[in-house]
Amino acid sequence: MKKISPLFCFAAASSLSATPVSAQSLPEAEENGHVMETVVVIGSSVKASPATPDLSNFGTQYNIISAQDIKNQNSLDFLSTLRAVPGVIFKSQNTVGSQSGSDLYIRGRGASHPSPDITVEFDGVPRSGVLYGQTMGDGIAVGTISGMEIYKNPQPIRFGNGYSLVSVEPRRMTAEGQMANMGLSGGVYSTFSENIGAGYKKDALDLYIAQDWTSSRGNRAHSRGQQESYYFNLGVAFNPHWNVRFLGNHVEAQTLAPMPNERPNDDNGISWPQAERFDTRTTFSTLTLNNKYRRAEGYLKAYWSDTNYDMLQELDSGERYADGGRWSRQHLKLHGVRARETLRLWQGGEIVLGADLDQTRLTNTQWVYGTGAQRFWGFPGTTLFSPYLGMSQYFGKSEAFHITPSVGMRYYKHNEFSNKFASQAGLIVGYGNTDLNFNYSRGINYPSPVVLQGLFGAGGPENPEQYWKDLKAEVVDHFEIGVTHHWKKRGNITATVFHDRGKDRFRAYFGGPIPTNFNDPIGRYTIRGLELTLSLRPLENWNLFVGGTWLDVKAKGSDGIERDKMPYTPSFTFKAGTQWDITASDKLYVDMQHMRGLYQGTSARSGPGGLNFSSPDTRNKLDDITLFNLRLSHRIRQPGGRFEDVEAFLAINNLFDKPYEYMKGYPMPGITAMIGVEMKIK
Numbered sequence: 001m002k003k004i005s006p007l008f009c010f011a012a013a014s015s016l017s018a019t020p021v022s023a024q025s026l027p028e029a030e031e032n033g034h035v036m037e038t039v040v041v042i043g044s045s046v047k048a049s050p051a052t053p054d055l056s057n058f059g060t061q062y063n064i065i066s067a068q069d070i071k072n073q074n075s076l077d078f079l080s081t082l083r084a085v086p087g088v089i090f091k092s093q094n095t096v097g098s099q100s101g102s103d104l105y106i107r108g109r110g111a112s113h114p115s116p117d118i119t120v121e122f123d124g125v126p127r128s129g130v131l132y133g134q135t136m137g138d139g140i141a142v143g144t145i146s147g148m149e150i151y152k153n154p155q156p157i158r159f160g161n162g163y164s165l166v167s168v169e170p171r172r173m174t175a176e177g178q179m180a181n182m183g184l185s186g187g188v189y190s191t192f193s194e195n196i197g198a199g200y201k202k203d204a205l206d207l208y209i210a211q212d213w214t215s216s217r218g219n220r221a222h223s224r225g226q227q228e229s230y231y232f233n234l235g236v237a238f239n240p241h242w243n244v245r246f247l248g249n250h251v252e253a254q255t256l257a258p259m260p261n262e263r264p265n266d267d268n269g270i271s272w273p274q275a276e277r278f279d280t281r282t283t284f285s286t287l288t289l290n291n292k293y294r295r296a297e298g299y300l301k302a303y304w305s306d307t308n309y310d311m312l313q314e315l316d317s318g319e320r321y322a323d324g325g326r327w328s329r330q331h332l333k334l335h336g337v338r339a340r341e342t343l344r345l346w347q348g349g350e351i352v353l354g355a356d357l358d359q360t361r362l363t364n365t366q367w368v369y370g371t372g373a374q375r376f377w378g379f380p381g382t383t384l385f386s387p388y389l390g391m392s393q394y395f396g397k398s399e400a401f402h403i404t405p406s407v408g409m410r411y412y413k414h415n416e417f418s419n420k421f422a423s424q425a426g427l428i429v430g431y432g433n434t435d436l437n438f439n440y441s442r443g444i445n446y447p448s449p450v451v452l453q454g455l456f457g458a459g460g461p462e463n464p465e466q467y468w469k470d471l472k473a474e475v476v477d478h479f480e481i482g483v484t485h486h487w488k489k490r491g492n493i494t495a496t497v498f499h500d501r502g503k504d505r506f507r508a509y510f511g512g513p514i515p516t517n518f519n520d521p522i523g524r525y526t527i528r529g530l531e532l533t534l535s536l537r538p539l540e541n542w543n544l545f546v547g548g549t550w551l552d553v554k555a556k557g558s559d560g561i562e563r564d565k566m567p568y569t570p571s572f573t574f575k576a577g578t579q580w581d582i583t584a585s586d587k588l589y590v591d592m593q594h595m596r597g598l599y600q601g602t603s604a605r606s607g608p609g610g611l612n613f614s615s616p617d618t619r620n621k622l623d624d625i626t627l628f629n630l631r632l633s634h635r636i637r638q639p640g641g642r643f644e645d646v647e648a649f650l651a652i653n654n655l656f657d658k659p660y661e662y663m664k665g666y667p668m669p670g671i672t673a674m675i676g677v678e679m680k681i682k
Helices: 006-014 067-073 447-457
Strands: 023-025 041-044 061-066 089-092 104-107 118-122 147-149 166-169 175-185 190-200 205-216 225-237 244-255 275-292 294-317 326-343 350-366 374-376 384-392 401-414 420-431 436-445 474-487 490-505 522-539 544-558 573-583 586-596 625-637 644-655 672-681
Touching: 061 067, 067 147, 067 586, 067 625, 104 118, 175 644, 190 672, 350 447
Parallel strands: 118 166
Antiparallel strands: 023 041, 061 147, 089 104, 147 166, 175 190, 175 672, 190 205, 205 225, 225 244, 244 275, 275 294, 294 326, 326 350, 350 374, 350 384, 384 401, 401 420, 420 436, 436 474, 474 490, 490 522, 522 544, 544 573, 573 586, 586 625, 625 644, 644 672
C-alpha cells in the first residue's frame, strides 16, 4: 500500500495560518427596527433568502441559509433546514430524525450507495458517516447552527472530496456583553423541542454554551425520533490580529424506522424490510488558530471526531429480535489538520492557498440475534492530503464595466487509492448590477474502503490490498453559465444553466466472484439542468422568494443500455416563500415545496449489476409532492426588564393536509402544528 507521512503533511499544513475567509463577525444587526439574534453572517452580502445564490470571486455560486431562515422554518432536525434551497431535496420516514443510507440529494447527487457524493462539514471539517457515505444528520443539532453554505457543484479550492458540500457555521458570541436564551415548543405526535443557551463576551474572551433536546413519537408505530446535544464554543484573542478558538459538541440520537404500511406485491414494488433502529453517539471538537490582517486572513485548524453508529433490526416479519435479525455497529474516527490563507497583496487581486489533511479509522461489527454469530471488518486507515491554490483578479469598477478571471487547482494524495488532480476556472463579466459568470470545475469522489468489504474477514483473499491498486476515484466535469441582476435594496434574479459529465464509476464488492475491474470503463452519465431564482422586497415589511430547478439525466452502464431516470432526481422542483411583518411585533412566514417526476430507489454499486444504472420503473414512481408550511409569531418587547425579548409562535407544516411519501409504503404526516415560546434574558 502507498503511504504518506502524516508528519510531513502536518508540517506542510502548518506553514499556513488564518480565519475562514467566508466568515465575517458582525455586531447585532437591526432589520425593520428590530434587534435580531446575534449570529455569524456567512458570505459576502446580506441575503434576502436562501433561494438566490451568492457569487464568489472565482465565478462559482453557493447558497446561504441564515439562523433566521432556520427559525422561520421551525426546523427540528438537520435535513429540514435545507428545504428552501432550490435543487436540494431530502428523504425521510419520520417526523423528526433520519436513517442510514442516502437521504440528502443535490441536483441529482446523493442516491448512490455506498458513496460520499455529498460532503457535510461542521466548522470547516468533515462530519458525516464516512464508512458508507451517509449524511448522518442525527449527529448535528439545529441549535448549534448559526448558518450554512450550500455548494451544489464541485469547487476544488473550496472543498476536496465529493461533488457537493453543505458547510455548517457553528454558533458563537459576536457582540460584547452577556445573554441567555431559552426556547420551548410542543405539538402533535408528542413532539417537543427544548433549548437553553448562554453567552459571554468581554475584551479578549468570548464563550457560548448550549443544550438542546428534541423528541417525537412519530406519526406511525415505530417511528419515534429523539436527539440531545451539549455544545460549547470558546474564543480567546491574543491581540487584534490573532485568536484561538476551541469548540466541542456531544450528541446522542435515536431514530426508529417503521414497517411499510402494506405488504409488497408485483404491482407496487415495495420490499418487506425489518423495522430498524438507528442509534448515534458522537463527540466532535476543533481547535483553531485564526488571524486577520488588512491584506491576509486565514486559519490553522485541527479536528477530532469519534462516532458510534448502531443499526439494529428490531422486527423480522413482525417478531422482535427474531433469529436472523442483525445488529451492526460502525465506529468512525476522523481527525486531521486543515489550513487556509487568503492574500490580497495588490488592488483587486486575491490568492487562496491551503491544504487539507484528513485521516479516517473505520470498523464495522455485525452480530446475528439468536445464533450469536459475529463478523468484524477492520478497514485500512485512510489518509488524504490535498493542497490547493487559487487566484482571481478584479478589473474595472462595480458601477460600470468589470471583469474577474480566476483559476484554481487541487492535488489529491491518497495512501490507498490512485492520486488525482482537479482544476477549476472561472470568469465574471459584468456591468453595473448585472453579472455573467462562467465556470468549469472537476470533482473527485474517492471510495471508502467499505467498497471492498467482501475482501476482508473470513472467506476473503489473503492479500485484499492487491485489488486496490487499480481502483480509481470517480471524476465529474462540471460546466456552468449564470446571469444575475441586482436591484439595490429590492432583490435579485438569477438564471443558471449547468452540465455535469461523469466517468470511472466505482463498484462496491460485498461478495461473490471477484470482478476483474472495479471501475466502469464504458459507462458515462450526464446531468443537465436549468435553475431560475428570484428574491424580492416589494415593501419594507414584505420579502418573497421563488426558485425552480429542471433536471435532465442520461446514464449508461457497462451493459451499454442508456436510461433517462435516476433515483431522487426529480424532473422539476419549485421552492417559494414569503415573510410579512404585519406589525412591529407580528410576523407571518409561509413557504412551499413542489416536486414532480420523482422516483424512489438507490443507485446500488454492489451485486451483478453494480456497474450499471438501474432505471427506476413505474413501480418506483412517487406521486408529485406539494407542501405548504407557515409560522406566525408575536413578539413581546420589555425595554428595561429582565427579559429582553419574548416571542410566542404557532408553526404549521403540510398546511393543506396533503398525503405524500418519500418512499412507497411510508406515508409522511398530514397537517401538524406546534406552539412555542422563545426568550432572551439579559
